[in-house]
Amino acid sequence: MRRVIAAALMNLLLVCGSLFSAAADTMPVRVLLGKRELVASSVYDGNRVLAPLDILQPLGATYTALSDDGALRVISATGEVGEVQTTIVNGGRMIVLEDLVKLTGGEIAFDPQSRTAQLITHLKSVEFANNVLTINCSFPVTCSTHKWENKIVIDVADAKLVSEAKEVYIGTDLVSKARLGQRDDGGTRVVLDLVKNAGYRLVSGQPAAQILLAVDESISNAPKSAPAAKIPQDQPYTIGGIRFETANENGFDIIVETSDKASVTSSYSVDPPGIVLRFERATLSESMPEFEGSHPLLSSLRFEQVSRNPACVRVSLSLARIMAYDVRLENQSTVISVRLPSKAGGTLAEKFVVIDPGHGGREKGARCGDIYEKDVNMRLARELAAVLEREGVRVRLTRDGDQAVGLTARPEVALNSGADFFISLHCNSNGKPDSASGIETYYHMSEPSPRALAFAIHEGVCAYTGMCDRRARSDRSLYSSGLAVLRRLAGTGLPGVLVECGYLNHSSDRARLLNAQYRRKLAEGIVAGLKAYVEGTLIK
Known part of the structure; x- marks a missing residue:
């Protein structure tokens, strides 16, 4: 009997000791954004800073649970979507701040002396x-x-x-x-x-x-020395309902009913596929009905009041595959049209791709020593052609050698030959060597299908090469009328993109661009993005 009691006491002491040790392994920390403390109960475990899930709200992020093991689908304040793991600490579920920052961008600096984690x-x-x-x-x-x-x-x-x-x-x-x-x-x-x-x-x-x-020009701002004048402000409005309308098997419309014209920003992702819309100054009606509607291409739709001061509502669409979308603002509604992208469907092997090696002839492009962009672009194009042909894709180049081809003549090759896609390959450069690195992918203006193609190819290239992600973006960010090589394709139904494959005046990027293995990985990334766009598969 004494042995049983002694054993039980020993087990109890071991359990208590392990609990004490677990508590001793963490120490409380403060998490700051600027000078503002975000949430209490954050801890440092000797290696990582962990915070309760409540921290997502002041950071403008939302989440949904994906599984019982604690995986979350997190949507950042600017619409980045990703999966983040959580862990149990002191009986509560917490998120690793470093993992969150990888999704949102930014930095975290931890000072063990002051026990402060500063989000930058x-x-x-x-x-x-x-x-x-x-x-x-x-x-x-x-x-x-x-x-x-x-x-x-x-x-x-x-x-x-x-x-x-x-x-x-x-x-x-x-x-x-x-x-x-x-x-x-x-x-x-x-x-x-x-x-x-x-x-x-x-x-x-x-x-x-x-x-x-x-x-x-219609907005008036009074100088500081003048008497205070009221500047017209956009009025707050209420969202009274969200309706669903099926267009056909390849698309649908989401109609957000508003009491006044809305102010909307949107963000887009392809891995996983989704659209996030932020309705600034909007408040959900107290009698807001549940969303009803289904479509094979719509996995889910969620809406939520992100904040009340300032007012903001977020509408999130999870999609079954990569889709193209457009947002139309009307006086008392916002219409989000979601459609299968142009030239999508079937298999990649059925498609015809025109590859455009940028520059050529006297147009040498960027230069670093005796290395010219036009020559690197040709190597990239030939590698991409080889990878596409192995997939069974029909391929044509806008130039076969070192000759000059006009900016409008390049997309004409694709249009006149009945191509399905146009991909222009370039190398980047700037005025300060070794100051910029990474991949940029451009689509024309705000055209829905080229945007979807650019995001898909960009995701594939960054995933396959590990290069710095400098975002897929509209060519309007460069020129008010966009890039000439993409402008000719506007409204034709032929999606085209321009990929900046790295910085020629950055030593690391340049070494990669001159490396055959990197060029093959980049080509494989482009093909993975194309396949995801066409076939609706995940980018692997």
Whole structure:
């Protein structure tokens, strides 16, 4: 009997000891965004900073549980979608902040002395389209604005500038360019150089991960020395319902009913396929009905009130495969049209692809020593052609040797030969060697199918090569009328993209571009993206 009691006591002491040890293995920490503490109960386990799931809300992110083992599908404030694992600590489910930051962008700096984890917001990019400046940040931030002479100045608080581009050419009839710079106080300044006298209005609420600033001649901004004047503000509105309409077996429409014209931003992903729309200044009606509707290509639709001050509603569509979409704003509704992309369906082996090795002849493109972009582009094109042909794809190049081909003549080759896709291959460069690295993929303006193709190919290339992801983006971010080599394809139903395969004036990128194994991996990534677009498969 004594032995039994002694054994039981020993087991109890061991259990208590292990519990004490588990508690001793973690220490409480503070998690800050700027100067603001986000949530309590965060801990450091000697290797990682872990925070309760409540931290996602102040970061503008949402999540859904994917499985019983704690995997989450997280949607960031700017629409990035990914899977993040969680773990149980001290009886509560927590997320590893480093894993979250990999999805959202930004940085985390941990100081063990003060037991403080500082989240550092990255200002990732700026874009200007339809007279709206968009500043993309990894986490919600605040900003202040003012006008000085013929410039609009936006100061983004507590944001680190990570974009290598310090000047972004815009070239519209209102704005010539945007200039970016890091401030001494830890913020970033964005300056718009105006061509005409125009005013501005902050469209997004504060804080916001995606800052939206409307610029127009019709907007009046009184100087600071003048008496305060009321600037017309976009009115808040209510979302009263979300309807579903089937177009056909290849698509559907989502109609969001609003009390006034909506202000909407959207983001897109292909792995997993999805569309996220943010309705700024919107509030869900108290009598909002449940969403009803189904389609084989729609996996799920979720809507939620992300915040109330400022008001914002998020609508998230999970798709069964890569789809093209368009958003149309009407006075009392927003229509999201989702369709099978142009030339999708069937198998990749049934398709015909025209590959365009950029430059040629006297048009040498970028240069680094005795290495010319036109020659690297040709090597990339031949490798891509070989990989496509192994898949059974019919292929044609816009040039077979070192000859010059006009910018409009290149897409004409695809149009005149009845091609299904047009892929232009280039190498990037900038004014400061070794300052920028990675992959960029361009589509024309906001055309739905080329956008879907660009996102698919870009995802494939980054996954296969491991290169820095500099985003798939509209060519309007370079020129107000887009790239000439893609412009000719507009409205033809033939999707085309331009891939910048690395920076020729970056030593690491250049070494990869000259490496046959890298070129093969890049080609395989392009083909994986094409196959996902055509066949609706995952990018493997």
